Amino acid sequence: MVGEDHPDSRSVPEGLGDAVLDALFSQSPVGLHVYDQELRLMRVNTAARLIRKFPIDRLLGRTLPELLRSFDITDPAAVERAAHRVLETGVPELDLTVRFRDRRVPPVETVSSVSVFRLQRADGTVLGLAAALTDITARVRAEAEVRLQNEAAARIGTTLDIFRTAAEFCEVVSPALADTVTVDVYDVVLGGRAPTADALDRDQTVRRVGYRSVAGPDEQGVPAVGEVDVYPPGTPYRTVLDTLAPKLIRRLRPDGGHWLDPRRRRDARILSSRAHSMLLVPIRARGVVLGLACFYRWRDPAPFDRRHLRLAQQLTTHAGQCLDNARLYGRERSAARILSGGFAYAQASAVTAVELARTHLPAGTGGGWSHAIALSGSRVALVAGDTTSGTSRPAAMSELRAAIEALADLDLPPDDILQRLHDLASRPSTPLDPAEPGVGEGTPATCLCLVYDPVSRLCTAASAGHPSPVLVHPGGAVELLDVAAGPPLGQGLAEYALTKRVLPEGSTLLICNTALLTAAGGRESMLSRLTDLFAEPQPSLQAACDSCADALAPKQPSRDAYLLLARTRTLDDSRTKAWTFPNSPESAGQARRSAVNQLAEWGLAQDVIDDTALVVSELVTNSVRYAKGPIQLRLIRDGTLVCEVTDDSSASPHLRRALETDEHGRGLFITAHLTQRWGVRPSGRGKTLWASRTLPTPPALGRGPAAEE
Template identity: 55%
Template sequence: MSAYPVGSPFRDAMSSLRPHLDRHLDADAPWLDPKRDRDARLLAARAHSMMVVPMCARGVVLGLACFYRWRNATPFDEQDLALARQLAAGTALCLDNARLYSRERSVAGFLQRGRRPSELEMCTAVETAQNSLPAGAGSTWADVIPLSGARVALATGGTAEHDIEAVAATAELRAVITALSDLELPPDEILERLHDLVSRPTRGSGGDPDDRAPRLLTCLYAVYDPATRRCAMARAGHPSPAVVHPGGGVELADVPEGPPLGEGLAQYTVAECALPEGSTLVLYNEAMLPAGPDSARLPLDRVRHAVRSTAPRESLQQTCDAIFDEVAAAHPRQDAFLLLARTRALDADRTVFWSLPNTPEVVATARRLTVGQLGRWGLADRADTTALIVSELVTNAVRYADGPIELRLIRDRALTCEVTDDSSTAPHLRRALDSDEGGRGLYITAQLTDRWGIRPGRRGKTIWAEQALPGAAPGRRPES
């Protein structure tokens, strides 16, 4: 307001937010000052009529639209003023849309950068490295989620949109995936539940199927088990990962494609493959794919060239950077993202497996085997507690299952006991009454362990329980 002198049409229009029409502009008006550039130009052009219209949109004053006439001798009239008001209103709305769009993009970019950690979580099963190139379009993410039994879940996905709603949708998706991972579901069931969630109308939409979260949300979910060296993967509209073998060979993983989350029928298929120790999974988004007829396949020759150009002694991050520089476009159409996960394997002296008959006498056998193995691992101080946990879990399997019972002990960041049977019935934790003769097995297990859970299988289930081991920090192997 200080730029407009008191009594000028500009100040009056800004103060009242009403248009001002001056049919006959007086060159001797007191508010005109030849020393000011704007006024000097008006006087030099011999403007004889003017209109000043405030530009407002959504309650925000964006400026003034000023119209002058000097060549045409006809002064402005009320019709000219009405047209000027329409032009100013439309222009103000366009400017405000651009302002809001720029602000949303800035906020979305800030949230996207804030959600992407500089280092992915370290774990025993894999070593990870990542690289990205923001393009101001799209919203991508990747997570490394530790699971029970030293396993790990690799989840990545995104959307081509890059507004606040898209970033919020991917953030919610990541939170849901982390929660579903605790249920130990296979990859196809994880994607099916995500599909159902994204397909639901948002709150307040009144059930309108078109009023949903941003469409074309993609996701790839993989689970790697370092004990068996097997990886199970499923994808929802996301590119299939590549596998770099320890010898340097590169191939595209054969993972059947399912529909993007929220579109079509939730039909996803799990692909399983054996990964030798030192294999590298290459996870990426669509921005890494080339343009043209081969836009659906990652250029494996370039990946192979980048892998061979890095010395074996170089770090995984250097290999990741080399692949990214070789494959990613200089100006991608959306945010480009690359995640490498090099597999590790549990040493034979850190896991042990027994197949036991389903008889009541097997409980004592399981206790004896457990105590003996913990003694060989130097964990005799955990023998009594672990033996009690094993006896409770094996007793539960004997009571409710029919077939053989599998017992597995894993010494990693935690000491894990796993009991697998052929019963699909999942037990529930409950507090037994003093008069009850049973029902305390899981309650005792929960009190003696740091974590426990149930992992459903294609046939039967696995009940696992973990006890933290001192000095075994995440990402570090325990001392042998």
């Protein structure tokens, strides 16, 4: 039994209830809303910050749905349902997270934890609801930033590829922080070199390596990924890179401000997108400035602030480390592959146009290399290079090798490849190692680029001061394949002629560098020794290669020497088929039927026939739409099945993902999904669009000497 002096039995001090109510509505840090049974707002306290921005006489008496419509709320229907549940059941709803965004310009978003409970008399009569609101905006933002940083640590840098690393960074940042994000790096970074202040004073060229926008995956930036650009003086981009201080632009003026110029492509894109706020953060790592990351907001109405700038800096710092890891890896990997001389074998299994054999005679000087690159249409590019003077130049040659692989993948002709390599070598650069000059700084380099087509047996070649290849006929006759030699890369004027020759079936190309030619006593002596050697059959191509090296260089040469033998193969009419169709809508159906009949004649599986028929239909339809003249279709059955469509249009198509409501635009998207590789190469005055897929069982090779064990 409770005694008289128990606290519960004491009388409540007079006025305590009124004091409590007064404190709740005037001093409490927790926002309080009181609603009647009809969910009309009857009273609010001073801590209800979002509400007190509006006149009280406009709020009191308004229903909950009307109040919710006064703000941009994530899910107003959920708030209404919760209020009705509490009113009906009496069970409180605790810790509901509600995001409010007011109607001001710029808008301010607030996150509140809302608890709702029912008000009733002692006899159970329901009077209404009370809602307590606690501002948790700072806590929610901090948690979101931590999650974003954790995601960046897990997702950025999964590969040692600069483009992939930049793409991962963009995927993490957009839309979590920015509506659009771009990553540009100095062009020299892609060559593995670290930009220096002196080099950047001469060349401010940057290349776009990453882009992402909430507008969709098909949206392309300006410049597009892979394209180069220069930041104009007087723009924030240039200022940030010059000062290395990040910049916050809270509000971009609608009229473009004093630096946006609608005549420039990049600025015109910013103005047309109605971007209203931006961040610019330099990308740095290990004391090296790699480029610039730009963040834009155009869909999210809230502008960037200092908090966003700090977060962008933290994310960019991590991305910069990953990008620099990729740069260093590319540099070291290229140098290691050049010094090992082993990358010719790495491609040999993938090349069906030729059989390869290689002999390397190292002298410790480095700089010489050869390479075989598989191209579209079962073709192959044979590339060889050398430094003509000086000591080891692995850094310089790694740049050229990387550039050659990229240019060859674009299916450029040999003379065009050498022209672009000459431009690269002529560009003043900073070396990877301060003790060694870079390309174009006292390191003349020679290069031979040769492309062989096993269907037509056409060999096209161009030379930048490199020794011409030797052609060994099937019967053993030896002749020099006289390729017009232009100047070494980076020296003189870039004038490279294209030499064309249809090779006999089963012939062998012999490619060497100057060191081996010198060891053999010159060109005439080399041809004489090779004639004697090939007068007798050789047990294998590799044995012939080793014998040639012994005959041409009986003593160890003073510089690294190499010898590459490529025995050509031919894909005859049983492996290829070509048709020419007029430029008319009916041609797509005709091409599809012709392809289906040919594939069935080759005995290919039905799923291969169906997929290829769809690819042929899409590619020919694309040519009918954009070309004017006749259209050629060619099928090549090799280790892969290649489909080529040639027309007179020079415009290159681009892969995009069409919407479900679009009537066009799915051709390349379908082709990319049904094949392993696809691409475009120049063809005369037009182009050839090709696609290839691996066959379940590779067929036997066409005519020509079989591969030997």
